[in-house]
Amino acid sequence: MSHKLYVVGLGPGAPQYLTAQARLALEEAQILCGYTVYVALVSGLFPEKECYTTPMGQELDRCRWALERAAGGKTVALVCSGDAGVYGMAGPVLQLAPEWPQVEVAVVPGVTAALSGGALLGAPIGHDFCVISLSDLLTPWEVIEKRLRCGAEGDFPLCLYNPASHNRRDVLRRACDILLAAGADPQTLCGYVRNIGRPGEETALLSLAQLREAELDMVTTVFIGCSTTLAAGGRMITPRGYERKGL
Amino acid sequence: MSHKLYVVGLGPGAPQYLTAQARLALEEAQILCGYTVYVALVSGLFPEKECYTTPMGQELDRCRWALERAAGGKTVALVCSGDAGVYGMAGPVLQLAPEWPQVEVAVVPGVTAALSGGALLGAPIGHDFCVISLSDLLTPWEVIEKRLRCGAEGDFPLCLYNPASHNRRDVLRRACDILLAAGADPQTLCGYVRNIGRPGEETALLSLAQLREAELDMVTTVFIGCSTTLAAGGRMITPRGYERKGL
Numbered sequence: 152m153s154h155k156l157y158v159v160g161l162g163p164g165a166p167q168y169l170t171a172q173a174r175l176a177l178e179e180a181q182i183l184c185g186y187t188v189y190v191a192l193v194s195g196l197f198p199e200k201e202c203y204t205t206p207m208g209q210e211l212d213r214c215r216w217a218l219e220r221a222a223g224g225k226t227v228a229l230v231c232s233g234d235a236g237v238y239g240m241a242g243p244v245l246q247l248a249p250e251w252p253q254v255e256v257a258v259v260p261g262v263t264a265a266l267s268g269g270a271l272l273g274a275p276i277g278h279d280f281c282v283i284s285l286s287d288l289l290t291p292w293e294v295i296e297k298r299l300r301c302g303a304e305g306d307f308p309l310c311l312y313n314p315a316s317h318n319r320r321d322v323l324r325r326a327c328d329i330l331l332a333a334g335a336d337p338q339t340l341c342g343y344v345r346n347i348g349r350p351g352e353e354t355a356l357l358s359l360a361q362l363r364e365a366e367l368d369m370v371t372t373v374f375i376g377c378s379t380t381l382a383a384g385g386r387m388i389t390p391r392g393y394e395r396k397g398l
Numbered sequence: 399m400s401h402k403l404y405v406v407g408l409g410p411g412a413p414q415y416l417t418a419q420a421r422l423a424l425e426e427a428q429i430l431c432g433y434t435v436y437v438a439l440v441s442g443l444f445p446e447k448e449c450y451t452t453p454m455g456q457e458l459d460r461c462r463w464a465l466e467r468a469a470g471g472k473t474v475a476l477v478c479s480g481d482a483g484v485y486g487m488a489g490p491v492l493q494l495a496p497e498w499p500q501v502e503v504a505v506v507p508g509v510t511a512a513l514s515g516g517a518l519l520g521a522p523i524g525h526d527f528c529v530i531s532l533s534d535l536l537t538p539w540e541v542i543e544k545r546l547r548c549g550a551e552g553d554f555p556l557c558l559y560n561p562a563s564h565n566r567r568d569v570l571r572r573a574c575d576i577l578l579a580a581g582a583d584p585q586t587l588c589g590y591v592r593n594i595g596r597p598g599e600e601t602a603l604l605s606l607a608q609l610r611e612a613e614l615d616m617v618t619t620v621f622i623g624c625s626t627t628l629a630a631g632g633r634m635i636t637p638r639g640y641e642r643k644g645l
Contacts, residue, residue, distance in 0.1 A: 160513070162417065170509060171421075172414040211640055234509075236516045242524035243640050249631045258517035262417060262507050266407070269483045270505035276529075277489035278537070279545050281554065283526045289639030290525070298526050298552045305548030306541075307528065384496045392536030393458055393490050 152224030154253050155179075156217055158244050159228050160235035160261020163348035164192050168267060173259050180228035184217050185240075186210075189230050214244045222251040234263035238284055238312060265310040268344035268372040271354050273386025275342055275374040276308050280389075285322045286313035299326055303333035308380055308389045311373040314343075320366075323373065327363035330375065335359060340376040342387045343367060356387055399471030401500045402426075403464055405491050406475050407482035407508020410595035411439050415514060420506050427475035431464050432487075433457075436477050461491045469498040481510035485531060485559060512557040515591035515619040518601050520633025522589060522621040523555050527636075532569045533560035546573055550580035555627055555636045558620040561590075567613075570620065574610035577622065582606055587623040589634045590614060603634055 157176040162168025169177075177183065177197060183190055184203040194202050203220075205213045217229040231239035241258045248256050265282050269275050281302040287295060302309050309330075314323040331337060337360035345368070346352045357365065359375060367373065380389045390398070404423040409415025416424075424430065424444060430437055431450035441449050450467075452460045464476040478486035488505045495503050512529050516522050528549040532542060549556050556577075561570040578584060584607035592615070593599045604612065606622060614620065627636045637645070 160517075167419040167422070168417050168507075170409065170415050170417050174418075175414070211643055211645055234513045234516075236513065236521040236524055237527075238524070238638060239521070241517070242521035242635050242637055243645055245520050245633045245635050246628075246630050246637065246640075246645055258521065260415075260509050260513040260517040262509060263513060266481045266483065266507040266510060266513075269481075270407075270488070270507040273492050274483040274486070274489035274505065277483055277485070279528070279530045279542075280484075281526070281528045281549075281552075282523075289642055294553075295526075298554060301548045301552030301554070302528075304551075305528075305545045307545060307548070381493075383493050386492045388489050388492050390489055390493065391485055393493075395536055396458055398458055398490060398493055 153226045154221050154224060154255055155226045156221040156254050156256045157228045157259055158235045158241045158256065159230050159259040160239060161189060161192055161230050161232055162262040163233060163264060163267045165348040166196060168262050168348055170261065173261060176259050177228050179226055181225045182220055182227045183230060184213060184227060185230035189232050193230060210240065211243060214240055214247055218244065218247060218251045218254055221254040234261045235259055237263045264312060264347055264372040267347045269374065271344050271347065272342040272374060273388050275376065275380065275387040275389055276310060277389045278391050279307055280310060281307045282310045282312065284312040285326055286316065296329055299329045300333045303330045303335050306377045308377045309375040311375065313369060314367045314371055314373045316369050323367055324363055327359060330359065340380045340382055340387055342374045343371050345371045347372065356382060400473045401468050401471060401502055402473045403468040403501050403503045404475045404506055405482045405488045405503065406477050406506040407486060408436060408439055408477050408479055409509040410480060410511060410514040412595040413443060415509050415595055417508065420508060423506050424475050426473055428472045429467055429474045430477060431460060431474060432477035436479050440477060457487065458490060461487055461494055465491065465494060465498045465501055468501040481508045482506055484510045484529065511559060511594055511619040514594045516621065518591050518594065519589040519621060520635050522623065522627065522634040522636055523557060524636045525638050526554055527557060528554045529557045529559065531559040532573055533563065543576055546576045547580045550577045550582050553624045555624045556622040558622065560616060561614045561618055561620045563616050570614055571610050574606060577606065587627045587629055587634055589621045590618050592618045594619065603629060
């Protein structure tokens with residue numbers, strides 16, 4: 152019996168973003184489980200496999216279920232969109248795993264939205280960067296606010312996840328106001344990507360002042376440039392510093 | 399004629415980390431080019447293809463060469479380790495590309511070391527995080543210092559790239575001292591991964607005080623936890639906050 156639990160990052164959705172390692176883990180698994188929407192992204196590739204899906208908000212139940220089935224001798228793949236670690240299920244699974252000591256957990260990384268969205272915009276995080284989620288479901292807003300402020304003070308390009316939800320329509324505006332109050336230029340180049348790797352994919356470049364007025368939804372990833380970020384040929388680029396070498 | 403230039407993130411090395419999209423781009427390309435070490439990672443998969451390699455430090459020549467060949471009608475893949483955007487060649491290529499308007503540049507993302515190394519340690523960047531390179535070849539040290547300080551003040555987990563080089567043996571120690579001076583606890587959980595996805599792969603968990611004394615090399619990626627980072631079952635985890643839901 153295998154007792155193996157893979158926590159698999161799928162990338163943003165389309166099978167083209169799967170790594171070879173992720174594909175192998177899904178092939179090897181006897182059971183696929185995860186949030187309904189994410190399992191649907193890959194279950195079509197493996198129509199014969201047992202699937203177990205739970206809705207948003209039942210993450211811990213899902214992790215326990217996966218550990219339980221792996222402890223029972225099945226090879227299980229718990230799927231996450233993007234990377235398995237970044238806001239993914241690797242953390243809670245590994246926190247719970249010591250209760251099932253016979254289960255071997257393997258984390259399979261994937262292309263998180265900072266990378267897949269960044270590639271569609273150009274190279275917005277081509278130098279040091281921060282990733283911050285604007286969701287306050289699990290994080291006190293004061294922590295989010297402090298991190299936004301420190302990100303702006305450090306002149307990092309920022310990648311923002313979860314810029315909106317049904318209950319928090321003004322969260323992106325509040326985030327922009329924090330950055331502006333911390334000294335960010337209203338003309339700072341920003342960009343966003345909707346539906347990365349899925350039908351309806353779209354990108355846009357705009358200023359921080361314009362971003363403050365934008366009405367974005369929860370399937371959008373936002374990029375806020377730093378003082379050196381520029382546009383060239385319609386792409387958003389944060390240079391690494393090759394100007395020093397004559398660029 | 400195609401005039402297509404793919405800037406391709408290979409992931410950390412082994413073919414298992416290639417995405418399907420990256421593999422397709424490499425297959426479609428007539429010419430593979432890049433830093434000698436990175437081309438060697440994939441040229442074995444495509445022994446019949448023309449390869450053009452340049453040593454470290456000649457990044458801009460490489461980008462111009464790739465654009466020139468694509469302008470001449472070839473399909474070219476410029477390969478990068480990790481992601482194509484994060485400290486990769488997507489930035490300089492896109493900055494130069496307007497000089498060759500007939501060339502269509504496509505950025506193909508890959509699994510950067512923050513993700514692949516993180517997966518091997520557990521989930522060290524399971525919440526908001528910063529990525530910072532300690533290389534001062536292209537970045538003034540004062541900028542690196544400011545970002546380390548702001549990262550610590552924001553209580554972000556940090557992923558540090560390039561923690562050493564032949565000429566900068568003490569850079570990791572200096573970085574640790576900045577974090578400690580900014581208030582980081584010497585007992586903060588840290589980890590590192592050497593040779594991700596390559597022969598000689600190794601991981602370690604240690605405290606920030608111990609990390610300060612460690613002698614690491616340039617093929618190592620370092621993770622520095624934040625105030626909530628913990629160890630469970632030998633893994634390094636930064637919780638997202640499911641404690642609020644009963645974890």
